[in-house]
Amino acid sequence: MVFYILIDYTDYMQIKSSKKISLLELLQELAPESSKNRLRSWVEMGRVLVDGKAPKHVNQIVEEGQEVTVGAKPKYVQEDLKILYEDEDLVVIDKPKGLLSVATDLEKEKTVHAFLKHRFHNRMVYPIHRLDQETSGLLVFAYTKEAREHLKEQLEKRTMQREYRALVHGHPGSGTWRCFLEEDARMRVHVTKRGREAVTHFETIKKRENYSLLKLKLESGRKHQIRVQAVHFGYPIVGDPKYGIPEDAGKKFQLRAVALSFSHPKTGKWMQFSISQG
Template identity: 45%
Template sequence: MATKASKSATVLEILKGLYPDSSNSTLKKWIKHKRVYVDSLLILRSDYAVTEGMDIELDRKKSYFKEDIEILYEDPDISVIHKPMKLLSVATDSEKTRTAHDLLKTRYIGKRVYPVHRLDYETSGVMVFALTKEARESLKKQFEERSTTRVYEVIVENEMTETKGKWEHFLREDGNYKMHITKDEENAKKAITFFETIELKKGRSFLRCTLHTGRKNQIRVQAANAGYPVIGDTKYGAKTNPIARLGLHAATLGFAHPRSGKKFSFSYKTPLMFQRLFKNVDQ
């Protein structure tokens, strides 16, 4: 929960006032470990200037595994992680070991780790893996029945003219693993995405997209077709790459726990590079 700064000072001085029992060393570690936010902006310097009235937020303690994989939650049935960009979700013909799936197998020795969905190599965000056959079947069924919640933060080229809407198309994959929109419904799969425009700035748009279906490259193909390719996505026609990565982040994942049925929802903060382009974005 955010707290309003009672005065103008450096972020370290503000933290001292909010957490008087914590040492300077501890406060600086919180900043170093990317736990401190000011007005939803991740702070990396202890001398960052805070103005009275700004929101100060201390994020939960983070648990990192290999390759910057962050463990968001784990129990005997599931493991929920934040997958960093430029890491495969599962093995491919060209890469077998440096994947989120393979790395998690080294954490859960003696257990099977089952992938139930994927994120693209260039996409960061929340993923869930099953740790039992029963959990795998439950989660797979939820994805198939579209009872999960999947929300993405997306930066696209050009300024959107619509505040919200829906993209609905049929998609097919060609021999080069590229997806295309088609009118051939028999040999394609329906893809539905709901989008909301959050902010416009300097010829770009920050969108929040909710998946109804989960087809390969779905948001990337549909956004490009509408005239708004995802930044950094040269595969689907993007001409700019201002943050040296794909402008796609899986921000929220919701599902029912496979054993208890309890509704779970996991969200991950907007990437720092996204924040640098759009200062006012906030989950």
Template identity: 45%
Template sequence: MRYTTQKPAPLLTQLEAMSPDSSKSTLRSWLKSGRIEVNGIQAKAPHQVVEKDSSICLTPKKPQPLADGVQVLYLDQEIVVIDKPEGLLSVETPRIRDRCVHAILKRAYYPSRVFPVHRLDRDTSGAMVFALTESAAHSLKEQFSSHDIVREYLALIQGQIEPETGTIDTLLYEDTNYNVHVHKTQGKRAITHYKTLAKRKKTTLLELALETGKKNQIRVHLAHLGHPVIGDKKYGSDSDPFGRLALHAKTLSFVHPTTLKPMHFISTPPSLFGENL
């Protein structure tokens, strides 16, 4: 959260103007914990006079484990990168409002706003990025739209896929029941690249890269080839030895919205993938 002062006043008064819905005890806690910067310099004295046209910034809390197993991989004033556990929604639905990553982040970083810029399926684990400012959200959405963000996944699939390396390029169509299908003439183009990392008698471990990011893309593409992701009952898997979908968002790379520096994050895969490497 940033604020430009309108007139000279004590710092605590400026904070009241910046965040009128916050109590004085909350504002003092921000000062005490070192989260307030005035013109880029940390400020803790509530009675310090801050001149007109000064920039006041509320810095994010230090990264720490959040609710429902959400882990913070990176945090600054513009973005937060998290490690999502399986079984947790990315964003709210009409029926589920509180138990999702977006709601957890909004509670953790209030009064800062949190902007979703992409999603992972409920039963997929791994790295995600959320924006903390509108400008960062715009930048990240543009990078997703232009396919400049690199996303790599691990998937444990049924059977042995041939060829061992390839590209799946189809149209994906979502029906009225919200199920996604490969379709010859309807839908949006979806492209998934894959390569085999390890093979066993009945399973194969794949690394996959998304060129596009459509709903359920990896799951539908692999099911279309006759090799559904293990645990994916929705798209044809008859095997569920792990009690979860064997799909993990391993890496996430993008350009920082403000600094323009390349950012690269790795989410440690759950043990079920390591056992199959």
């Protein structure tokens, strides 16, 4: 399934209700040429606000004097968000490059987490792990506290398996990168002697004259782990805008989370997901 985070609406209007009325009836009065299904889609897509908040459903009662905004300026960028699997306990998505996994101090709305919450009218959605904004690929979110605890436990015990593909400069062969990482005040991660241990196993699956395509598996899951280790050990990822080399400026970032496996938190079934390298 493919969902769109929001269409980039630019025109919008605000009105105050002159009477007690259902939201659907009010929208029908404002846009008599539009079908009920279309009006419902406006609400579902977040295009309608009541007193600045998303309504719970299209039949919500609007009281006299309440302000209704139609064609609201979107909180989300337009992005394809591919949902690969979904049930009542969890969802697995293919995150596009350029979209945050979760909110930061500087950005609260343009995130996968915010979209999933918005899609279900602010239902509970729990992040299990993250991908860097520049990194595309597989992510799992939980819909219940029980699923969150089960999946988090798998992550901590390292039974959840995550695999990446990266195109790097040079020929590192195969082996393990092991070091300690620490984040500074500028949100850059560095190799240090007092940080948190980071372990990545890698294998070369294809070589070119000056490049290697690596299969990487995380044993730990530190922020920017693969990116920092790659450059620290002398094999920077092609196109890395934060840790890469100047010669790569403007090139496509070549890191993607291509495989994810874990035990389903309710059924115990072993779930395996894989996507193309892209």
